[in-house]
Amino acid sequence: MIDIKLIRENTEAVREAMEKVGAEPGLIDRAKELDERWREKNAEVERMRARLNRESKKVKSAPKDVRQSIIDDLRSLGDKIDSLNAEADSTGSELRDVMLNIPNMPDPDVPVGKGEEENVVLRTEGTFPDFEPGFQPRPHWDICTELGIIDFERGAKISGSRFYVLMRNGAKLQRALISWMIDLHVSQHGYTEVYPPAIVQEKCLYGTGNLPKFAENLYKDAEEDLWLIPTAEVPLTNLHREEILSAEDLPLCYTAYTPCFRREKMKAGTDVRGIKRGHQFDKVELMKYVKPENSNAELEKLLDNAEEVCRRLELPYRITQMCTGDLSFVAAKKYDIEIWAAGCEEWLEVSSCSNFRDFQARRAEIRYRPAPQEKPEYLHTINGSGLALPRVMIAVIENYQQPDGSVTVPDILRPYMGGLEKICET
RNA sequence: GGAGGGGUGGCUGAGUGGACGAAAGCGGCGGUCUUGAAAACCGUUGGGGCGCAAGCCCCCGUGGGUUCGAAUCCCACCCCCUCCGCCA
Numbered sequence: 381m382i383d384i385k386l387i388r389e390n391t392e393a394v395r396e397a398m399e400k401v402g403a404e405p406g407l408i409d410r411a412k413e414l415d416e417r418w419r420e421k422n423a424e425v426e427r428m429r430a431r432l433n434r435e436s437k438k439v440k441s442a443p444k445d446v447r448q449s450i451i452d453d454l455r456s457l458g459d460k461i462d463s464l465n466a467e468a469d470s471t472g473s474e475l476r477d478v479m480l481n482i483p484n485m486p487d488p489d490v491p492v493g494k495g496e497e498e499n500v501v502l503r504t505e506g507t508f509p510d511f512e513p514g515f516q517p518r519p520h521w522d523i524c525t526e527l528g529i530i531d532f533e534r535g536a537k538i539s540g541s542r543f544y545v546l547m548r549n550g551a552k553l554q555r556a557l558i559s560w561m562i563d564l565h566v567s568q569h570g571y572t573e574v575y576p577p578a579i580v581q582e583k584c585l586y587g588t589g590n591l592p593k594f595a596e597n598l599y600k601d602a603e604e605d606l607w608l609i610p611t612a613e614v615p616l617t618n619l620h621r622e623e624i625l626s627a628e629d630l631p632l633c634y635t636a637y638t639p640c641f642r643r644e645k646m647k648a649g650t651d652v653r654g655i656k657r658g659h660q661f662d663k664v665e666l667m668k669y670v671k672p673e674n675s676n677a678e679l680e681k682l683l684d685n686a687e688e689v690c691r692r693l694e695l696p697y698r699i700t701q702m703c704t705g706d707l708s709f710v711a712a713k714k715y716d717i718e719i720w721a722a723g724c725e726e727w728l729e730v731s732s733c734s735n736f737r738d739f740q741a742r743r744a745e746i747r748y749r750p751a752p753q754e755k756p757e758y759l760h761t762i763n764g765s766g767l768a769l770p771r772v773m774i775a776v777i778e779n780y781q782q783p784d785g786s787v788t789v790p791d792i793l794r795p796y797m798g799g800l801e802k803i804c805e806t
Numbered sequence: 807g808g809a810g811g812g813g814u815g816g817c818u819g820a821g822u823g824g825a826c827g828a829a830a831g832c833g834g835c836g837g838u839c840u841u842g843a844a845a846a847c848c849g850u851u852g853g854g855g856c857g858c859a860a861g862c863c864c865c866c867g868u869g870g871g872u873u874c875g876a877a878u879c880c881c882a883c884c885c886c887c888u889c890c891g892c893c894a
Contacts, residue, residue: 423856426863433863436875440824447874454874624853753835753851 381479381742387411397485400492400704407482414475421468428461480592484739486704487713493703500703502715505687506696509722509779519723520777521654524550526785527805530655541652542644542659549803553776553789554662554769556796558637561664561689565766569685571635571666576615578638579606584618587744589710589736599641608641612665613763617740620669624756625748631678632669635766637662655770656728662769668762669746672738675760679735683715686731686766692792695775696720698727712737715764719771723778728771733764 387394387408395408435454442450491500511517524530529550535543546554565571582605585591590598590610599608609615616634625632640663651657666685670678683699690697702714711734718727738758741747747756780788787803794801 419856422863426856429864430862432874437824439874451874458874756853 402705403483411478418471425465483709484712491703494705496706498703500701502699504698508696517722520774556793560796565635571633574634574636578609588614588617610642611640612636612638616667621744634667637664666766670760672760683733693790710736719775721775721778730767730771731765736761
């Protein structure tokens, strides 16, 4: 949530920001109006309640003969308060509903643009694979089926479309990547390893901003208030929900491996081949709780930590910055890391690194105390993948493929693969 | 899933209808004393909302209810602990 005070006091600036991200402009006017109405009603309720409290204290010592009439008066005052308070409450919850649907404000340095096509490629890194002249690199679904390390048909048989089964060295490669990435972030970048629940309560998803707007992308338990996480960002951000942290605890840096579940309902029909976009996938996530004044720098560091995975795997990648029109609902600034996959000839998004500023912190009530005795303030949250497994697998398999159909194991992963140098048909 | 016990401020823990946003102790912060530190002593110390301010309102697991008035009484739910059952 953005600060309601911004809407009250800087209405025009908020309107401009909403224009840039392509949000419905009426939301701001609606919020402003509801806020004014709520404050009026609430102030009235509080004035009446003050009177009720004051008079109630007198009842005990009131002379017997007037006592009953005072009580009668107060009872009717109480009834009035109840009904006016109900109005105030419903206005308040209407306001909250509107606020929950207002997206974050973009940072001033985010390029203005309407959509995906106006994102900016900041830089391209690494070297592209050097295949023999005349060799046409193949897509991973062909390579992996032939090697017997991914079984698409049986995945569909068990669970339907957009599911697959990793087999043998395919499963092992994923496991190696997970372990190696976590080790890298813990030992080289100073993150704390976490294994959180992959099923969470609804309020967690409000905290991160997945709800109320994006329910159609999520799986949920039909009977209980429990939802499958679409990313580890959800449990990691809720780890400190409704807490007040002390300044010296910050930054808190977490890394977690979890499965992720997405209904992908909106994307039906696209990317159905291969393992690029499944309903279930695995991810190693990076997440930070930081002081507001450090969030710019911390985002750059997190991006660099995620990039380190690409560098050490020696994969070609590029960094793009999202324009205002392609920012997520919650992000104030966002970079994507995309790895080049030589077989399907695509830049694959393997990480989105975002600064949410206090947007999620406000929703999830995560604060910190700048100094002892000082008032708590909302902190900033930052998050990015480090990295998403299936797409890194695609890139490794397609970029390290050999003309004989085998796949060379990147040097850095060999210790995690029992020394295996090459994945061959088995 | 069944039975019993319990959820109060950073922590321990009192509080069974009005003077309680809450005793006391510990911890934290500030000060006195001291060359410095410790001890001792004094003061201070939860969160939120509205308001220029004075101030007012709300919060004792959560949500309802009773009452002029609820931390305190009633109902429902949640969580934790112990025992039994089941189970990877």
